Amino acid sequence: MLYGIFGYPIGHSLSPLMHNTAFAHHGIEAVYLPFAVDPPHLEMAVKAIVALQLGGVNVTIPHKQAVLAWMDELSPEARLIGAVNTIHLQDGRLHGYNTDGIGFLRAIEEAGNDVAGRTVMLLGAGGAARAIAVQLCLSGIRRLLLANRTSTRAEELAAFLKQNISHADISVVAMEASSLAAHLPDTDIVVNATSIGMHAHDPMLLPSTVVSSQHLVCDIVYRPLHTPLLRAAQGQGARTVDGLGMLLHQGAKAFEIWTGQAFPSALIRTRLLEAVVEQPATSAPPQQE
Numbered sequence: 001m002l003y004g005i006f007g008y009p010i011g012h013s014l015s016p017l018m019h020n021t022a023f024a025h026h027g028i029e030a031v032y033l034p035f036a037v038d039p040p041h042l043e044m045a046v047k048a049i050v051a052l053q054l055g056g057v058n059v060t061i062p063h064k065q066a067v068l069a070w071m072d073e074l075s076p077e078a079r080l081i082g083a084v085n086t087i088h089l090q091d092g093r094l095h096g097y098n099t100d101g102i103g104f105l106r107a108i109e110e111a112g113n114d115v116a117g118r119t120v121m122l123l124g125a126g127g128a129a130r131a132i133a134v135q136l137c138l139s140g141i142r143r144l145l146l147a148n149r150t151s152t153r154a155e156e157l158a159a160f161l162k163q164n165i166s167h168a169d170i171s172v173v174a175m176e177a178s179s180l181a182a183h184l185p186d187t188d189i190v191v192n193a194t195s196i197g198m199h200a201h202d203p204m205l206l207p208s209t210v211v212s213s214q215h216l217v218c219d220i221v222y223r224p225l226h227t228p229l230l231r232a233a234q235g236q237g238a239r240t241v242d243g244l245g246m247l248l249h250q251g252a253k254a255f256e257i258w259t260g261q262a263f264p265s266a267l268i269r270t271r272l273l274e275a276v277v278e279q280p281a282t283s284a285p286p287q288q289e
């Protein structure tokens with residue numbers, strides 16, 4: 001059986017490493033390949049999943065939104081997020097899922113944290129932030145504080161969440177150090193879902209001195225693994241969760257959808273750590289799954 005990932009460009013993806021390791025671990029006769037799908041060819045590529053009877057594919061930048069048009073069924077998360085990162089061919093029909101938010105949630109639960117009843121400060125309003133925001137609102141958080149450099153994007157996301165997830169309590173806060181600092185005493189969990197932290201000279205998003213041991217600080221950037229935000233938070237006694245967990249668990253959920261089998265998570269994390277160390281941030285192309 002053939003599986004793969006559609007993106008453009010795609011050479012940097014860690015998904016082939018994860019899924020081929022998992023297939024080998026379970027003795028499943030399958031191979032997972034990266035496909036560089038030029039946007040004008042996306043429709044043909046999606047139809048080829050049916051024509052060639054692929055088991056399933058992951059979808060990444062820039063195709064996550066566009067593939068929605070050709071799905072026969074959508075999971076509730078994919079519908080709300082407005083993006084698909086996992087396609088499963090079942091009985092000739094294309095089922096679209098989004099496992100990014102679930103992957104994030106599993107990563108922080110795996111580290112012994114619970115989001116129910118918590119106040120979460122989410123930095124960012126791009127594709128990853130939207131997936132995380134939807135999942136958090138579906139998972140019983142008390143309050144979501146949204147901050148983004150372009151405040152109109154945060155406001156649009158907040159309006160969408162309020163309209164579509166009735167119980168969500170959401171506020172937009174300014175992405176300025178003083179404003180973020182003022183809200184931190186009432187915050188339990190801080191999540192960086194911007195691309196800040198990938199580059200050596202990136203600014204600090206929030207003053208590290210206002211983070212304390214009451215906080216869980218999560219970064220979804222995984223190159224570098226120990227981002228300046230996470231290092232500063234650890235220095236203040238905060239608990240932290242790095243971005244590798246989200247990468248691993250979004251893949252785990254996709255693998256479960258396709259095969260019904262569990263991802264060998266410990267083995268995959270070891271392989272991912274080796275790959276991330278081999279390709280540090282300075283030499284790696286932009287990360288994305």
Ligand code: NAP
Nearest residue numbers: 124125126127128129149150194195220243246247287288
């Ligand atoms: P995206 O849709 O392009 O969104 C980028 C976000 O970063 C936006 O909120 C943007 O703000 C913000 N941003 C970019 N440059 C900034 C700057 N100089 N100052 C302040 N904010 C800035 O990207 P995405 O898909 O959401 O991905 C975001 C990050 O998460 C990337 O680093 C990506 O590699 C990582 N990621 C990790 C995983 C994982 O599995 N761990 C999964 C997906 C993504 P504006 O709206 O103002 O531009």
